[in-house]
Amino acid sequence: MRKVKPGSAPKRDAPRSVAAAESGPPELTPRYSDAFIVDNSDEGRKVAWYLGQWCDLARALDVATGYLEIGSLLSLDGQWQKLQQIRILMGDEVSKRTKQAFLEALQGIEATLDGSIEREKERNDFLAGVPAIVAALKSGQITCRVYRERKFHAKAYITHGKIEVLPPFALVGSSNFTYPGLHDNVELNVQLRHNVEELQAWYERHWAEAEDVTAEILRTIERHVRDYSPFEVYAKALYEFFRGRELTADAWEKTQSRMYPVLDEYQREGYHALMKIAEQYRGAFLCDSVGLGKTFIGLMLIERLLFDRKRVALFVPYATREPVWEAKLDKHLPGLAGDYGGLAIYNHSDLLRGGDYPGRMARIKDMADAVIIDEAHHFRNQATQQYRQLWTMLDSKQVFLLTATPINNTLLDLQHQIELFSRRVPDHFRSLGVHSLPGYFRTLENALKRLVGEGGLDVEISTAEAERVLADDEFLRELVVQRSRAYARASQRQSGGPQVRFPERADPQVVQYSLARTYGALLGDLEKAFR
Numbered sequence: 001m002r003k004v005k006p007g008s009a010p011k012r013d014a015p016r017s018v019a020a021a022e023s024g025p026p027e028l029t030p031r032y033s034d035a036f037i038v039d040n041s042d043e044g045r046k047v048a049w050y051l052g053q054w055c056d057l058a059r060a061l062d063v064a065t066g067y068l069e070i071g072s073l074l075s076l077d078g079q080w081q082k083l084q085q086i087r088i089l090m091g092d093e094v095s096k097r098t099k100q101a102f103l104e105a106l107q108g109i110e111a112t113l114d115g116s117i118e119r120e121k122e123r124n125d126f127l128a129g130v131p132a133i134v135a136a137l138k139s140g141q142i143t144c145r146v147y148r149e150r151k152f153h154a155k156a157y158i159t160h161g162k163i164e165v166l167p168p169f170a171l172v173g174s175s176n177f178t179y180p181g182l183h184d185n186v187e188l189n190v191q192l193r194h195n196v197e198e199l200q201a202w203y204e205r206h207w208a209e210a211e212d213v214t215a216e217i218l219r220t221i222e223r224h225v226r227d228y229s230p231f232e233v234y235a236k237a238l239y240e241f242f243r244g245r246e247l248t249a250d251a252w253e254k255t256q257s258r259m260y261p262v263l264d265e266y267q268r269e270g271y272h273a274l275m276k277i278a279e280q281y282r283g284a285f286l287c288d289s290v291g292l293g294k295t296f297i298g299l300m301l302i303e304r305l306l307f308d309r310k311r312v313a314l315f316v317p318y319a320t321r322e323p324v325w326e327a328k329l330d331k332h333l334p335g336l337a338g339d340y341g342g343l344a345i346y347n348h349s350d351l352l353r354g355g356d357y358p359g360r361m362a363r364i365k366d367m368a369d370a371v372i373i374d375e376a377h378h379f380r381n382q383a384t385q386q387y388r389q390l391w392t393m394l395d396s397k398q399v400f401l402l403t404a405t406p407i408n409n410t411l412l413d414l415q416h417q418i419e420l421f422s423r424r425v426p427d428h429f430r431s432l433g434v435h436s437l438p439g440y441f442r443t444l445e446n447a448l449k450r451l452v453g454e455g456g457l458d459v460e461i462s463t464a465e466a467e468r469v470l471a472d473d474e475f476l477r478e479l480v481v482q483r484s485r486a487y488a489r490a491s492q493r494q495s496g497g498p499q500v501r502f503p504e505r506a507d508p509q510v511v512q513y514s515l516a517r518t519y520g521a522l523l524g525d526l527e528k529a530f531r
Helices: 047-055 070-074 099-121 130-139 179-184 196-209 214-225 230-242 249-255 265-281 294-307 318-332 348-352 357-367 385-393 412-422 437-452 463-472 474-479 485-495 515-530
Strands: 058-065 085-091 142-147 156-161 169-172 189-192 283-286 312-316 343-347 370-374 398-402
Touching: 047 058, 047 156, 047 169, 047 179, 047 189, 058 196, 070 099, 070 130, 070 179, 085 196, 099 214, 130 142, 130 214, 142 196, 142 214, 156 196, 169 196, 249 294, 265 283, 265 294, 265 398, 265 474, 265 485, 283 294, 283 412, 283 474, 294 312, 294 318, 294 370, 294 398, 312 318, 312 348, 318 343, 343 348, 343 357, 348 357, 348 385, 357 385, 385 412, 398 412, 412 437
Parallel strands: 058 085, 085 142, 283 398, 312 343, 312 370, 370 398
Antiparallel strands: 058 156, 156 169, 169 189
């Protein structure tokens, strides 16, 4: 054995012939040590150098890794192509074993790979070497699987010699199959020369239990190297040029909206709150007191939804359609309703009309993106045909419910209206800690029953009690926008806006009434007719 000066690296033996490489490939198994360590410490100890040497001698490479990046294969470009097969077994870094968890983890794997390709573009403009990887994935020369039975974070590289006298070797340690793992990070990997068959059996067992993701890996990589048409390049260039210059909703409200300048500050607050709630839960309530301008907030919702390129259906009572909604639309938002405006207006009663209305209702189900319902308390009873007809057409749509009285008789009134957008999905509000909407309302009803001292589940409650329930319940505050006249006055004072004025209620007047004086002649005629 040669003596080595302290602090200096020993020189390796000169390369031997392949036929004599019974204990390892050339330059990989020095005689002076039984342990061969690869730690990326210098050019002669990098994992990429080790694998590149083996590509000349091996026919196949089995990789176990926690992560996969494109840089690992690109750093071996020109070498890995000499192998007949490369198998890559990786983990998904997720401990939950549900199908949904795996799909989410697979998205993470694809995102990691996608990010590594984007980083590669910074030093490799044309992604040289990537088309060869795509071709190998398509041909099966490279296959990828994800182990999902348990958390998998192994790192091993098993090489299989081209000739029988060259047994399998393995490098086991801490290097992931990533560019930093093969080049930069200080790692600790040790070459195994004996009993590699046991390691191979371990690999085969986990490979058999893993799920093939070659197609997903191929799709992620192929997106970066496919040929794009001149139009696609031009469209992408326009997108990048105008990105950040497009009109945001905030800028539109301040510069182009017709309704936003008309609203008082508390009405703007209500509009913003409704948009935020509906974005998260697909529906929201506006339950302001009478006289606070729910119609104006509804008009603002319509204008904003149309700005977002959504098609809107508005359902209103017959009595308020022409004098209230159509009159306000003509004044503030002319041209939005009708065949060319993106807004369609219907009466509540149209849900049950015959003629061409069933077809029109079906088109709402197929084409509308959002539905606004004025006086939504008319749809509090799920047993009515009108409620059932509306419920069937609201699937996957944003729903805005406008009513000053969401609760008329019992809290179940409110539950049935919420179900118009929650679609009776038990855990629709799981983010709010509610895993069963019916169960939650049963609890509220029982609490209210104890409060008012009445028996039975369907407790009839007053308007004041209903408002207290809406104001005090944390879950309902997340779904309902409800302000009083006092709130509106305070909001205007705080924002410096004009004072809000509400009609003063006059004292009741006593009316003198005489049945004989009012209907005397009619009663005389009736008596005469009978006689």
